[in-house]
Amino acid sequence: MVDRIKITLKDFSGNFENCENITKKEFIEYPDRKQYDNFVLRNKTELDRHDLSISQAKKTGIVTIEGSIRKWNYNNATLLDLTQTSFERALRNIAKELNISFEELRQGDFTQCEIGLNINVSIQAIDVLPMVVNYAHLKRYADRMDEGTLYFIGSEKNAKLYAKSKEIAGKSSIIKQGKRREAFKIMQDKGNDFLRIEFTLKYQKSFNHHKMKHIQNLGDLADNYSDLYRFFAREVSRFILFNKLSYQEEYLTPKERHIIYGLENFGYETFLEDYQAEFVERASKPDTKKSAKSDVYKSVITVLKKYASPDDYNFKTFKNDIKETLFRKSKDEKVDFAELLGILEGNKKLSLPNK
Incomplete structure (x- = not known):
């Protein structure tokens, strides 16, 4: 659920012994010019590695951690989403690598938080993108749609939809790319693909404006993980699809x-x-x-x-694909599926997904 995030630690007590220093040569030769100490925190995978970027301001000592915790926890080419349990485990591992307590990390502020899920869709994910014509009246950017990505950009939040299988194959190590493309092609031919939907809340006030004012720091985010699913259900219900119309x-x-x-x-x-x-x-x-x-x-x-054509992918099938994903996720998380379904349907009569 949580993906890319920016964490700020104002009273950092640890060190960077387990990180790799990536200070530029210019700052090694001219240290007076340096404003930050820059590091990367490697993950433990041999292939498809994803690193977290870490910097410490020279004047204030403030530490900033940026990157995808989901990919750092798994790898750069994964279909797995972070559950509340795996998110906490990842945070504990980050605290351990930085030689700080878990509680100190929990007190960290955060911004630029991505909240997303991989949706198992019943057509090719890249074919869904042209149908999504509106989200919350934000500016639509379709210039990368042929590459498999669609953006909606706002002042406080963004939305991003992209063909996940295409991204995974592209970011996989060379020895895995061919096999993964072949495997995804077989899945797609059977009407089975993955659409990644991510929402980025840019600031704390973005949380305040989306019924999550109680989430003030990283610890609050971990403790109130189920609220992220409620947010996701509310926001995906705001996508407008236009495909084919059927009428007399x-x-x-x-x-x-x-x-x-x-x-x-x-x-x-x-x-x-x-x-x-x-x-x-x-x-x-x-x-x-x-x-x-x-x-x-x-x-x-x-x-x-x-008048959405019942013979083509439409509002209903899109929503059903999301329902089924949320249904599976609710089994692993402490979140009420009936409540999520009510949010997704605008509190109308509830109906369980077909499978």
Whole structure:
């Protein structure tokens, strides 16, 4: 669940005897220019190694730890997610390597926290990306979608979706790449692939704004791990998918016909922007302009959900894939699956996944 993270230790009592010094040659020759001591903390794997970056400010002594704890705990090409137990174990190992107590590490502040899961999807993950047209009204960046990655960027948080099997094969050691690509190809041909969904909360206030104000330091994060699953369920429910629409034109209302025509001919982003601008221009007051924009958005989403083609990947199948992943995770974690399902469905009538 927790992945890349930035940890800050203000009163560091340990040392870097188990780390590798990576101070640049320039600073060795001219130590007065050096503002930080820089190290890496290696993990124990022989292949597909992932290191944590560690720096200590010369003036203040503050230590910063950055990198993917998940990959450091396992390796650089893993499908495994960190459970609450494995996250705590990884933190204990980091504390041990830095020669500090576990409690001292728990008191560390953190920012840039990634919260994510590998979702087992029923089509190729890279084919899901073009369908995801909106997330929380954040700016969509699709310039790397052909490479298997889609971004949504905001001021306090980001979202990232990418084809995990493609990433794993690409980051595997040379001797493993061929076999892993072949294995993933067999899985994909059988309708089985992995989509990685990650949310990055950039600051402490990002946690405050997402019902997690009680998580103030690293120890709080470890103790309240189940809240991360609740956050994940809330946020994945905000993704908007647009694939193919299925309808009988004679049964459409004029409004539905207009929306469908716009979506199919101009695409989601262009049509929504123009449609909203049309209604905002008609509104006479600031409050009504805001509500008009919101009403248009809701109307478009209603059509997308109502007429999503049942023969193609859509809202429902995407949500079912997420349900099944959360169901499996709930067996390993102290989190109520029925509660997660209620969050995912917007507290509507609950239904268990098919498998």
